Amino acid sequence: MPDLALPLLLLTLGAGLGVTLWRLGAFAPRAVVAWNRIGRHHHLTDQRPLEERLADRVPSLARLFRQTSVPRLLAIANRRESLNTWLVRVAIYVLIVGVALLALDLLASLSSHQLPVPPLACLVLAGLFVPLSYLSLQLEARRRQEEINRAIAQSLSEMAILTYAGGYTVSGALEFVARCHRQRSLLDLLVEENWRRLVSPQDTPLALALRSDQLLSTVTIYQRVGHAYDLEMLSELAASMRRIAEKGLVPSDVLTSLAAATGRKHIAAMTVRMEQARPRMALAIGLMVLPLLSLILYPAAVAISDVFR
């Protein structure tokens, strides 16, 4: 059979070159290129990246892009590094692991004069570090979201006390309690304007109607932060604050009812989790068969192998 590797490689390279030239506009008519240039200059054409334009047309794709965006996860996890730094770091780890595995492979081959594992397998194994790093980042981001949600949910009564008799506003009370938690996640988000990493004053269609120098209310900021960081409790708090402002409700009453509702929701979720955990635990206990069988069958296996020997 003829070797198809070279034609396939040439075909792939050719296709890649074709796509690149098409994206650069090499096949576009001169009039279109000229219009694009004029449109770009006068902000008449849509200059957003491809994924954003695609996301506009397909909402599910938008959700997927949002959930999997590494810069967003880095911001939620409160990591200081940029996307490029993260990519370079992961690449370094992959290369170091790859080199270490190849070196081990080489050392193992010294005695047998043959590589025990193909070098490609070592590189593939090292490449697994990329999805692992991504999963770990996702996990870190989710953990921080849970921490912040919990910090707000379990401080609502204290905020109610502060607004009841301490003369604090809801946002002032939130900052007060954030300073008094041992976990600093909520404080890290609120202070030093860390939330601006994902939320900018002009980032949503809501802001289009506002002047660029217009100040945003705390409620709007909380709502946007809650949306950008997927923080359910912050969004609920913002909604309650809006009700307080618009209907003139008493903050401590609103916070107390929010605390009660959150607690009830939490207890219901706990019940569900406990019921779900029951069959899984039974499965884990079922795994006990493995050591039990191994303990009993090992002597039998040894005896049988002795007989055949």
Place this chain on the structure above:
Amino acid sequence: MSPLLFFTEILLLIALGLVVLLVASGFRPRWERGRALRRLEPLLERERYVASGLGWSLRVWLAIRLGAAGLGLVIGTLIGTPVVILGLGAVGLFGVPWWLKARAAQRKLELDRALIPFMINLINLLSQGQQTLNHALKDLAQNPDPRLAHVLEPLKSAESVSDALVEVAQRGMSPMLERVCVDLLLSMDQTPEAFIEQAQKILIPQYDQDLEIQARNHAALAGGRQNGLIVIAVMAVAFVVVMRVETLRAAYASLAGQLMLLLDGAMIVGILGILELMTPRTPWVRWDVAAVREQMRRRYA
């Protein structure tokens, strides 16, 4: 030169180049000395939590853990085989504390349960209209519920109730007790009438809810522990039965047999780990009560 070695060298050079890029892009590794200690802190905190649940100091608790491990090793040495020595050492180091943790959790739950009657008594004292919150707290500490006697000790002869509340929270190491102390600190400057209204409207219902969550947490943990005990008991019985039969025991006398026993032990530990992971629990927000006191003082300063 071997092509593989050459390839490895190229990869290494690329990795080094990327390290330079990483440093140039502003990445700074955080290898401070304090970092290792900070990472150890949650572990120590967990040990402190169990020790306080049992009513012991951290030092006593760690001594008991090490003592149990030592005892396990000694008994293992008397019996003989390396696997039994290691196994009994591990039982001493991890098994005994695991068993004692159940007792600590139960005591913590009892302490949390006593907090609601404590708050109701506080409201009753204040309702008589002759005492401030400070005096009522000191009064209650003179004749406390036995479950709270140890933690309320600092309030008995306290000059500053705020400082005493910080110490109470440190002694109890219970999230719910910390919350009660924080709420009391935040309410220090209120009139008794305002505190009574606030306690009845906000605090007592909240503590009821907290207690329910704590009780469910405890039930889930107790269920997980019970499952673990079933696994351990069945495996222990099987082990004793196998070791009492001469022909079966002989198979485990060899090196391969000892390794097999180690593998079985690892599997049991793995199953216990899976059970622990699957036990649903609700983490609590931990309050820095001293920070609350400082914030309150700063507010007036």
